[in-house]
Amino acid sequence: MAKKRxxxxxxxxxxxxxxxPTETMVAALAHEIKxxxxxxxxxxxxxxxxxxxxxxxxxxxxxxxxxxxxxxxYLNEFxxxxxxxxxxxxxxxxxxxxxxxxxxxKHSFPCEIKIIKLKEDIPVVYIDHEKVVQVMINLLSNSKxxxxxxxxxxxxxxxxxxxxxxxxxxxxxxxxIDSSDIKKVFDPFFTNxxxxxxxxxxxxxxxxxKHGGKITAxxxxxxxxxxxxxxxxxxxxxxxx
Ligand SMILES: Nc1ncnc2c1ncn2[C@@H]1O[C@H](COP(=O)(O)OP(=O)(O)O)[C@@H](O)[C@H]1O
Ligand SMILES: [Mg+2]
Numbered sequence: 001m002a003k004k005r006x007x008x009x010x011x012x013x014x015x016x017x018x019x020x021p022t023e024t025m026v027a028a029l030a031h032e033i034k035x036x037x038x039x040x041x042x043x044x045x046x047x048x049x050x051x052x053x054x055x056x057x058x059x060x061x062x063x064x065x066x067x068x069x070x071x072x073x074y075l076n077e078f079x080x081x082x083x084x085x086x087x088x089x090x091x092x093x094x095x096x097x098x099x100x101x102x103x104x105x106k107h108s109f110p111c112e113i114k115i116i117k118l119k120e121d122i123p124v125v126y127i128d129h130e131k132v133v134q135v136m137i138n139l140l141s142n143s144k145x146x147x148x149x150x151x152x153x154x155x156x157x158x159x160x161x162x163x164x165x166x167x168x169x170x171x172x173x174x175x176x177i178d179s180s181d182i183k184k185v186f187d188p189f190f191t192n193x194x195x196x197x198x199x200x201x202x203x204x205x206x207x208x209x210k211h212g213g214k215i216t217a218x219x220x221x222x223x224x225x226x227x228x229x230x231x232x233x234x235x236x237x238x239x240x241x
Pocket of ligand 2: 138141142200201
């Protein structure tokens, strides 16, 4: 088992190429933690089923299972951050794409998410669907958290473009961000949430950068926030087309 893992580590080192050493280390560590977690999950589920008639045992095992699941979620976020980002670009109608993203998230959302086109004839762009879905889900999930206490929550997606870029903005009327925090929101591990890890926006930033764009945040405390990112219409598309 240990030998297998060591071999795996060796292999992943070889294939890592020129990846950032910190990213490689995070990925290796996350994988090492994932294996024992899987065994713990299997064992916990076995006990949970075996003692299904013992209320107190079930209650405690359920706590273990929930916590293992939480750790697993954390690890997946770390892995998505550390995975060297190689894009798999596809020509995309962005309105269709965003409609699909809304379908994915709407069941857990407190309000309808509207798509607002700021111009007609939105051009096609070349994006890596899976990666940009991740950006959208991270932004929408932050908006969802931010509007929790808003009496009439609203979250919109605005689409705009110019000669060189397509722009997507996620706008919410949530609690907003302190002006002293706005510069830090893209920093790794910056979070204001009890259960947060502060890596969602860091992941967004690196994915957007790979698409030849930028992401910016603006906010008025108590009124809401806007996260706007661009996708290059030319450079990246040409290189990968
Ligand atoms: N839409 C938003 N409204 C208010 N604050 C936000 C919003 N998006 C991000 N933030 C702030 O930025 C921090 C970092 O976000 P993120 O990187 O996604 O990490 P996490 O969601 O785990 O805290 C959040 O903890 C929050 O303080
Ligand atoms: Mg987040």
